[in-house]
Amino acid sequence: MMKLWGGRFTKSAEEWVDAFGASIPFDKELVQEDIEGSLAHVQMLEYCNILTEEEASTIKTGLHTLMEKAEKDELEYSVQNEDIHLNLEKLLTDEIGPVGGKLHTGRSRNDQIATDMHLYLKKHTKEIMDNIKQLQQALLGQAGQHVETIIPGYTHLQRAQPVSFAHHLMAYFWMLERDYTRLEDSLKRLNTSPLGAGALAGTTFPIDREYAAELLGFDAVYENSLDAVSDRDFILEFMSAASMIMMHLSRFSEELILWSSQEFNFVELDDTFATGSSIMPQKKNPDMAELVRGKTGRVYGNFVSLLTLLKGLPLAYNKDMQEDKEGMFDTVTTLEGSLKIFSGMIETMNVNTGVMEKETHSDFSNATELADYLAAKGLPFREAHEVVGKLVLKCIEKGMYLLDLSMEEYKTASTLFEEDIYEVLKPSTVVARRNSAGGTGFDQVRHAIEKAQDKVQEK
Ligand code: ARG
Numbered sequence: 001m002m003k004l005w006g007g008r009f010t011k012s013a014e015e016w017v018d019a020f021g022a023s024i025p026f027d028k029e030l031v032q033e034d035i036e037g038s039l040a041h042v043q044m045l046e047y048c049n050i051l052t053e054e055e056a057s058t059i060k061t062g063l064h065t066l067m068e069k070a071e072k073d074e075l076e077y078s079v080q081n082e083d084i085h086l087n088l089e090k091l092l093t094d095e096i097g098p099v100g101g102k103l104h105t106g107r108s109r110n111d112q113i114a115t116d117m118h119l120y121l122k123k124h125t126k127e128i129m130d131n132i133k134q135l136q137q138a139l140l141g142q143a144g145q146h147v148e149t150i151i152p153g154y155t156h157l158q159r160a161q162p163v164s165f166a167h168h169l170m171a172y173f174w175m176l177e178r179d180y181t182r183l184e185d186s187l188k189r190l191n192t193s194p195l196g197a198g199a200l201a202g203t204t205f206p207i208d209r210e211y212a213a214e215l216l217g218f219d220a221v222y223e224n225s226l227d228a229v230s231d232r233d234f235i236l237e238f239m240s241a242a243s244m245i246m247m248h249l250s251r252f253s254e255e256l257i258l259w260s261s262q263e264f265n266f267v268e269l270d271d272t273f274a275t276g277s278s279i280m281p282q283k284k285n286p287d288m289a290e291l292v293r294g295k296t297g298r299v300y301g302n303f304v305s306l307l308t309l310l311k312g313l314p315l316a317y318n319k320d321m322q323e324d325k326e327g328m329f330d331t332v333t334t335l336e337g338s339l340k341i342f343s344g345m346i347e348t349m350n351v352n353t354g355v356m357e358k359e360t361h362s363d364f365s366n367a368t369e370l371a372d373y374l375a376a377k378g379l380p381f382r383e384a385h386e387v388v389g390k391l392v393l394k395c396i397e398k399g400m401y402l403l404d405l406s407m408e409e410y411k412t413a414s415t416l417f418e419e420d421i422y423e424v425l426k427p428s429t430v431v432a433r434r435n436s437a438g439g440t441g442f443d444q445v446r447h448a449i450e451k452a453q454d455k456v457q458e459k
Contacts, residue, residue: 019079028077030113033119044208066092108199114228121328132183136180138344146165163431166445167448170452189234193216238331239302239327240303250293253292257286269286273289295338303331360427364402370384371388374416403425
């Protein structure tokens with residue numbers, strides 16, 4: 001079979017070599033973007049009088065037919081035609097005759113593929129931003145119901161100080177807010193058109209790059225044609241933001257997995273997001289959270305792969321760059337899937353408030369309160385720390401907690417203790433009093449939720 005670029009060749013490649021070089025098995029994902037790009041290109045060629053109105057109109061009709069067929073999954077691709085661009089050109093020529101060959105005037109597959117990927121990522125970045133927003137809404141829904149639900153707060157995975165459960169959930173809201181704005185910011189650079197850069201040097205035809213860019217919804221064109229065809233920063237930027245989002249989701253997954261263990265028992269994930277064991281009938285595994293944690297690895301991998309792929313490449317286009325696509329598709333699919341799973345998981349999560357309540361009464365996470373109490377009455381904090389440390393030790397020996405000690409025992413430890421310590425030591429008091437900006441005090445948390453709601457509404 002004759003190649004579309006076969007003029008210079010005397011021998012045709014063997015099929016298995018074609019198969020190795022082809023990208024059609026995966027770049028067919030870009031069919032819509034490729035046709036959109038071609039529609040804008042042909043419109044520009046007509047506008048600049050490079051093609052006649054008649055030629056352009058025949059090509060456009062052909063492209064629309066291909067788009068309809070693509071939507072119905074009716075296009076038949078072949079590995080011999082290497083990639084999505086050559087496959088579509090062949091299909092177009094089959095459809096409308098040799099005039100189809102005029103579509104490629106003043107462009108190259110190099111600026112074409114770069115354009116396709118910009119269009120693809122633009123669309124998916126917006127979708128992912130929307131997925132983030134939905135997860136934020138799910139978090140706000142749960143947070144709104146659990147401002148006064150208290151859980152142990154941890155450092156070093158050791159109980160530290162009690163916190164509002166809503167406060168804990170809202171920590172993820174703000175991580176996602178940064179993720180959202182990172183993607184939003186990347187759109188500024190992503191929204192630049194490489195089309196018209198040609199193979200690497202521009203073209204002799206009197207094209208109008210701005211016009212084509214505008215048709216495609218880009219708000220700028222690349223300033224340098226070499227940069228336009230060899231730049232993959234926009235994918236790296238996306239993958240870097242994606243890696244951070246997955247890292248956030250993975251940390252959250254880890255907490256959900258811990259919380260749904262028998263040891264914690266803080267939450268129960270809905271049946272939809274859990275699975276049973278084929279052998280142990282009692283089990284309910286938090287599979288979806290584990291999978292998100294696991295999938296984080298491939299998103300990092302795709303990022304590192306592309307960085308590595310690019311590091312030694314001279315300008316401009318090199319065939320190595322064909323390897324940029326599968327990782328990008330995989331990252332998009334993984335990220336969209338993980339965010340959707342998370343929204344569902346959080347929305348339907350059952351919170352075991354009773355267990356949380358009981359747990360916050362069964363630890364020493366109110367010990368700082370007691371030391372602060374003494375310090376506020378004038379005892380140097382170091383000494384207060386020592387007094388409370390001894391009381392904790394005493395409790396451990398007796399198998400009890402600070403709230404169980406008698407007034408007499410407190411008085412023996414320090415005469416500064418008064419009846420009011422029992423109120424001070426209550427987990428709800430402990431939380432409520434941490435009313436500094438951004439702290440877990442109930443008023444602060446309510447305020448943070450309101451602020452967060454405004455953020456989401458602005459989107
Ligand atoms: N299939 C190619 C890729 O994905 C398209 C660009 C090819 N350009 C070329 N001169 N071979 O990178």
